[in-house]
Amino acid sequence: MSEILIKNISKTYISDFKREKKTAVQDVSLSIDSAEVLGIIGRNGAGKSTIIKMIMGFIRPDKGTIAIDGKIPLDPDSRLNVGYLPENPYFYDNLTAQELLNFSSYASGLDKKTARRSIETLLKQVDLYEVRKQRLRTYSKGMTQRAGICFALVHDPEIIILDEPMSGLDPFGRKMVIDLIEDLKKRGKTVLFCSHILNDVERICDRVAIMDSGELKGIYTKQQISESEGMEELFLNVVRDKKI
């Protein structure tokens, strides 16, 4: 069964002053099945983040429909079972990681005891437990990114949407995130994420969607990728419109 179903969505941005139109996403259809890890890759401005923002209900598609577990994104309940990490996460400076995660837990309906246990486990997992009472403004970019991952996962959601989860992380941080996604995969969670780091995408994903200039150029299974010349070559060929 599809956890996220996207049908023929298009989105055009209109600039504030010149009223110029820019097509961000054009007629994209995509489905993400339960317990599947799907990666979206593409160049900057390919439309990856726009798709994620439409799934989260931050922006509305001009055409087409989106359903998350059968609910439309404008329904707040569609996000009850979703964990989201934005690209370049920026959280409330004056809060501590502990307070941020308390908010995330209570907003998602966790009780105090479950929240405390979950927060403790996650903070230890991403190596932030010792600094949990420090204000977020003192955190480095990598630490903020890790706090953001905890924010997305604290309520143990079934669907996890990560926008560039590896951005700003050092090799250790990247490995930690990869391990985390692999752990989610083992636990049967549905994961959708965008990344520029092709090797990581190839390693983690069950399927990979390649986007360019707002269009979905193709969706490839792990087997198709391994039969081709590797992720990087496949990506370069596809965005140059050379289909395999």
Place this chain on the structure above:
Amino acid sequence: MSKKMIALIILTFKEGVRDRALIGIGLFSVFMMGGALVVVSLFMRELHKVSVDINLSAITFAGLLLTFFVSINLIAKDMDKHTIYCVLSKPFSRSQYIWGKFLGIMLLIIVAFGILTLCSSATIFFIKSQYEVYFKGFSWFSFYTAIYAELLMFFLLNAVVIFYSTITTSSFITLLFSISTYIAGQTIEEVVLFLKTRGAADMVLSEGINKIIDVAQYILPNLSVFDLKVQSAHAVSISNGYLFSITAYSLIYTMILLLVASFIFTRRELK
């Protein structure tokens, strides 16, 4: 109230209460109230009026700084820096976000007013004990009534700030519009009164300007009705009917603004 709304109110309150600007605002208010002790000693009569005026002005000024520098940041920064994604990725509707933010800011204003009221009461109490003879015309009730009216004004003004935050994308424009509304709201009644008096008979205003003033009179909040500093300084008792009217006016205006803000914000794209 649901647990998630309480979580959002607490989040907003904590973020606001730890804003560095708040330390400056607090210190300035305490300095102004402390300054009242010195200033009062320079006067030879009506000391109670001077001390009430200075203390109420300090509270109003602190409230304005809090609204224009802390409240605006709490909403507009959410849009500017995209911290709003972290709230809206949770099961909040856009209107729940607006109401949660407003209630969080109001909690901050109420706590700030509570502390400022305590400080100013202590200041007046001290001055009163020093110059007992000059305080025969002073009434604590009038003093607290004036503070209550100021609080009602800040309910409304913060709803104005939230309303502008939903229709603009920049915190600077929100600040500009909010300050303009405050100034217009404080003066519109006087402008209309002036234009209706004989003193303005020589002035020739175009029909368009007259229409604009007429419309502005009904659309803009009349904030001068909440200014009871003069009544408090002269210990004039305020009728219950007047207090009820300004309470209802503030709450109804605030509700309307927040409903319109929710309506607009639900349709807004968060790029």
